[in-house]
Amino acid sequence: MGDDVTRGTPPRSATWLLGVLLSEADKDAVIGDLIEEHALRHSQSGRRGSWWYWSQVARSVLPFFWIAIRRERWLGILGAAITAYLLATIIESAATIEISRLFTANALPQERMGLLIGLSAMALGGYTAAWIRRGAAAALAVIIALMVVALMVTMSESVPLWYQLGFLVFGPLASLAGGALWRRRQCKKRVF
Amino acid sequence: MPRGELLGSLEQLVLLALVRLGTNAYGMTVRREIEERTGRALSIGAVYATLERLQTKGYVRSFIGEPTALRGGRAKRLFRIESEGERALRTTQETMRKMTVGLKNRWGTT
Numbered sequence: 001m002g003d004d005v006t007r008g009t010p011p012r013s014a015t016w017l018l019g020v021l022l023s024e025a026d027k028d029a030v031i032g033d034l035i036e037e038h039a040l041r042h043s044q045s046g047r048r049g050s051w052w053y054w055s056q057v058a059r060s061v062l063p064f065f066w067i068a069i070r071r072e073r074w075l076g077i078l079g080a081a082i083t084a085y086l087l088a089t090i091i092e093s094a095a096t097i098e099i100s101r102l103f104t105a106n107a108l109p110q111e112r113m114g115l116l117i118g119l120s121a122m123a124l125g126g127y128t129a130a131w132i133r134r135g136a137a138a139a140l141a142v143i144i145a146l147m148v149v150a151l152m153v154t155m156s157e158s159v160p161l162w163y164q165l166g167f168l169v170f171g172p173l174a175s176l177a178g179g180a181l182w183r184r185r186q187c188k189k190r191v192f
Numbered sequence: 193m194p195r196g197e198l199l200g201s202l203e204q205l206v207l208l209a210l211v212r213l214g215t216n217a218y219g220m221t222v223r224r225e226i227e228e229r230t231g232r233a234l235s236i237g238a239v240y241a242t243l244e245r246l247q248t249k250g251y252v253r254s255f256i257g258e259p260t261a262l263r264g265g266r267a268k269r270l271f272r273i274e275s276e277g278e279r280a281l282r283t284t285q286e287t288m289r290k291m292t293v294g295l296k297n298r299w300g301t302t
Binding site: 028032056059062070 | 218219220223224235236237238240241244248256259260262263264266267268269
């Protein structure tokens with residue numbers, strides 16, 4: 001059985017994503033449940049079950065987000081997320097203006113640098129949101145996704161598709177990564 | 193349970209799973225119990241969100257179990273139905289039973 005469990009290790013990235021969304025109190029129980037069922041499925045069917053694991057994580061994002069909002073007083077979380085979003089947008093805009101001065105002739109480096117700076121700003125926003133209120137980085141990720149979709153609908157012709165998709169996929173992830181970074185730093189502080 | 197308030201379908205399923213599982217009720221077993229008996233493949237998030245709601249209402253309580261190697265050394269969060277939860281479940285089931293009485297011929301079943 002132990003061998004089966006080892007070979008049937010669930011996808012780390014999915015576990016990481018779930019860990020970002022969950023509070024410390026829930027993390028062990030929920031991830032442990034998924035790991036246990038993943039191992040059980042693997043020993044029964046012999047298949048890795050990565051798809052099942054990913055589908056569980058993807059379908060659980062909204063319910064766990066809802067739990068966080070209920071527990072942490074949603075108005076405070078939303079306020080923290082909006083504050084962090086505004087801060088990230090100001091930083092991104094200021095940096096983009098500077099870049100446009102440097103790359104006036106060639107648009108491609110400007111767009112690439114714009115994406116990089118935008119994602120860095122979102123990660124910083126996630127870090128700040130998590131610092132203000134626990135769970136706010138996840139709320140910021142949702143706000144970013146909604147804003148990008150809104151911009152894709154209204155400004156789709158003026159911006160390249162890869163640029164739009166880059167922000168849609170990696171923007172929310174950058175926010176979650178920023179939040180995870182803050183939490184990791186807090187854990188290290190507690191240990192030492 | 194406030195007068196007139198009935199449990200939702202997911203709340204009923206989760207509470208019934210807790211009754212069936214007894215001392216071995218935690219997220220994973222509740223999810224599997226519902227899936228095996230009803231064919232409804234819930235996400236673990238939906239199960240925990242329902243348990244959280246039931247706990248807020250005072251229908252269930254939770255406590256931390258022992259960590260096991262199968263779970264990568266992570267502890268279980270076990271759940272148990274409270275007497276208030278059992279009462280709410282009985283009231284809801286009884287109300288539904290009253291509403292379905294006499295419909296046997298119409299539906300051809302139950």
